[in-house]
C-alpha cells in the first residue's frame with residue numbers, strides 16, 4: 001500500500017467558550033493518517049474524540065493549528081470548497097446518526113448522491129446495493145423513527161459509505177450493534193480498505209473493535225498517544 005497522506009493535523013488546538021471561561025479540549029495535537037490505514041481512537045467520555053472527528057471532517061474549524069486533507073490546508077478553503085470535500089471525499093458516521101426524520105431509509109442513503117448530482121435511478125441502485133450489504137434490504141421504505149437503534153446506526157453507516165469516500169470517520173459505529181452485526185460491519189469496512197484503499201478512523205470504547213484496527217490511539221489530557229500497533 002502507498003504512503004500517500006490522507007489527513008494530517010499540525011499543532012491542532014480547539015477551545016470552546018463557556019460562561020465560566022474557556023475550555024481547551026486539546027492543544028498542539030499532531031496526527032497523520034496515510035492511505036489504506038485503519039486506526040482506532042479511544043479515550044474516556046468528554047476527552048474530545050467527537051471534537052477531533054468534527055475538525056478532521058471539516059465540520060468545524062480549529063481554534064489554532066491546521067487540518068490538511070491530501071496535503072491541502074483546509075483553512076485556506078471557502079465554505080463551498082469544504083462542503084465539496086465533505087460530500088466527495090469524506091464519509092461521516094455520526095455518534096447520534098443524524099438521519100433525516102422525514103425521509104425513508106433508501107432516501108437517507110441516496111441523499112449524498114443526489115447532492116453530488118447523480119441521476120435518480122443510479123442513486124437508487126447504489127443506495128440499495130449498500131443497504132443490502134448492511135442487511136437492511138427489507139427496511140428501505142421505513143422512516144428512522146420506525147427503525148431500531150441498531151438499524152438506524154446501519155442506515156448511517158450505509159449513508160457514509162455510499163459515495164465511496166476516500167476517508168471514513170466513524171464515531172462509535174458499532175455502539176448499538178450486537179457483536180455479530182458489528183463484526184459484519186467491520187468486515188465490510190475491511191473489504192473497502194483492501195479493494196479501494198479506503199482510510200478510516202474509528203472512535204470506539206470497545207476493545208474488540210480496537211483490536212480489529214492496525215493502530216490504536218488514546219486521546220488523553222489533550223494528547224493523542226499511539227498505544228498499540230496490531231499486526232495481522
Ligand SMILES: Nc1ncnc2c1ncn2[C@@H]1O[C@H](COP(=O)(O)OP(=O)(O)OP(=O)(O)O)[C@@H](O)[C@H]1O
Pocket residue numbers: 016017023025043044045046047048049050051052095
Ligand atoms: N459545542 C460545544 N460547546 C461547548 N463545549 C463543548 C461543545 N462540544 C463539546 N464540548 C465539550 O468538549 C469536551 C469534549 O467533548 P466531545 O464531545 O468531543 O467528547 P467525546 O470524547 O466525544 O465524549 P463521548 O465519549 O462522551 O462521546 C467535553 O468536555 C464537552 O463538554
Ligand SMILES: [Mg+2]
Pocket residue numbers: 049050051095171
Ligand atoms: Mg463523542
